[in-house]
Amino acid sequence: MTTANLVFIVMLIALASYWLGIQRSIKVAGGKQQVKDLVSLPSQYGLLTAFWCGIPAILFLLLWSAIESSVIDSLLIDKVVLSADGQIQQNMGLIVNNVKLLAEKITLSEDISSATDIQLQNAQFFIALNEKATWLKTLLTLVIAVGCVSTILAKIKHSFHARNNLERIVSGLLFTCSGIALLTTIGIVMSVLFESISFFSQVPITEFLFGTQWSPQIAMRADQVGGSGAFGAIPLFVGTILISTIAMCLAIPVGLMIAIYLSQYATKRIRSIAKPMLEVLAGVPTVVYGFFAALTVAPLIRDFGLLIDLPIAAESALAAGLVMGIMIIPFVSSLSEDAMTAVPVALKEGSLGMGATHSETIKKVILPAAIPGIVGAILLAVSRAIGETMIVVMAAGLAANLTFNPIESVTTVTVQIVSLLKGDQEFDSAKTLAAFALGLMLFITTLALNIAALKIVRKYREQYD
Structure with missing residues (x-):
């Protein structure tokens, strides 16, 4: 059996x-x-x-x-x-x-x-x-x-006393589940860290963090040309920041305005229809967004550039960032709307009773009171943008160009991790171990974002508790 x-x-x-x-x-x-x-x-x-x-x-x-x-x-x-x-x-x-x-x-x-x-x-x-x-x-x-x-x-x-024994068992189960989650996190961090240490034993950390050339090719024989390898990750970091910034510049203001309308101005009927339709965007597979970016948005941007005599790459950071921003809008709007709805009605009524207008109440009372939830929504959106892969592969390309120009082709950290680990790989060369070093950088970045968000949340929570 x-x-x-x-x-x-x-x-x-x-x-x-x-x-x-x-x-x-x-x-x-x-x-x-x-x-x-x-x-x-x-x-x-x-x-x-x-x-x-x-x-x-x-x-x-x-x-x-x-x-x-x-x-x-x-x-x-x-x-x-x-x-x-x-x-x-x-x-x-x-x-x-x-x-x-x-x-x-x-x-x-x-x-x-x-x-x-x-x-x-x-x-x-x-x-x-x-x-x-x-x-x-x-x-x-x-x-x-x-x-x-x-x-x-x-x-x-x-x-x-069955209840006492039952509560002890349930407490033990909850403790075990918490321990498994903690040990899993530690295991993930340790596995990435140890492989990253192996990579840095072959490639200097200064070259990885401050180098401007990314070409992770290792020579298979001594006389091979162009196989020495360059592991400067600055172009990857810049590409990730550029595309994520474009995405957030679209997602944050649009998502917040949608959240404000749905929570403060829309009727119950409109909210019951608009919010589910908006959240459908969050369930669309990222590869579909990639198709949309590659087949619709990127050609539109390129054709617009031809009209104004501006050369735009077929695969540009702007196209990937805009589509990624569309994908992230539901995360910002839905979570922010929930945070604004959860603000006590007494705060809103007290502001209106003191003579403030509806818009002043939203700006001076509701938004500051909902800051913890809004920051959480933005943090989730930023993490989603940093970790996105398919849209960048299909709309921004694989070229590791060091540029801040949004109309040129760039790549991101996650795309390079996928490229390095494609196919059958042995984890004994700098080329494959570089993926773990990039993963460690993503982990450190996400941890820093979490710490910053916790400080912001704690600051405003103390003011409104």
């Missing part, structure tokens, strides 16, 4: 144990009319029984899945070594993989006429090990689930 099927069965047992826990508590109380004499509610006894059934069984399955493959491989290696008549095996990993492939062919009833007797014996041994492991896993999982249910049902009495 597969692990997925076992998890499903454990869930069914847990569901049944929930009902058993409730019935057991009612029986202990002496009937439904006497459940008030219990120190906890019947549903709490049921939930506690279900948790006691599911959690230990699921944890056992996770532990089993983590060690099953290693144990089976170890037993298989012992078998292979014994069958080799004491000869030292230099390619044990390859031999084990061949045994597994042969076992898969046997399972699928494929042709195995080319296999030797020893190989067939090893494959049959591997199949037998897997079958025994599956049956043992199934048996132990069911025993643990049923045993835990029986144990907790036996403990249900008048004085048994």
